[in-house]
Amino acid sequence: ETGVTQSPTHLIKTRGQQVTLRCSSQSGHNTVSWYQQALGQGPQFIFQYYREEENGRGNFPPRFSGLQFPNYSSELNVNALELDDSALYLCASSSRDAAKNIQYFGAGTRLSVL
């Protein structure tokens, strides 16, 4: 158990809809990173939030957006869902102020777009 919680665990949406995924970071951690993992692939970095601001973004379109709240929890929003958005979405929590700043993953949200 990493102390990183994600909700919901599973989600089914149809193409064109919007979705919001949530993540609570581990106690003491102030940084949240989001990753997308397609079947059979390694996780791909979407973006990272630190002190409520986006702090680095991967190669994902603007319809992927996020928020971080004062309690360091975070949301990932995806608009205009496409079939290729079907994947496991992982949230990773870390402490930017710690020397090693290791990222710990939550259990993930499995999104299916039909």
Added chain:
Amino acid sequence: QKEVEQNSGPLSVPEGAIASLNCTYSDRGSQSFFWYRQYSGKSPELIMFIYSNGDKEDGRFTAQLNKASQYVSLLIRDSQPSDSATYLCAVGPRQGAQKLVFGQGTRLTINP
């Protein structure tokens, strides 16, 4: 060229033997290196991290880093059936800052 490359496997190892997993990376500025284990349908679990050249041991696991060759490896001694999983190599640009770049993972099967 992929930023982080791993042999996708599957790698099959008999129980009790040493499993050797390899990873190469392209960014010479990379400073932090991680091995995550992922069971089918589950999320990645951190098992080792290494920052300096050489070996780092933790129980049955040894991580090896060679920055000159841009090569990271993970050795699992006395392999157990419970070690059967996909092993993901991840590389960070600085000590833990910002994104991790993952390889596609190596699927390891330990045969009883």
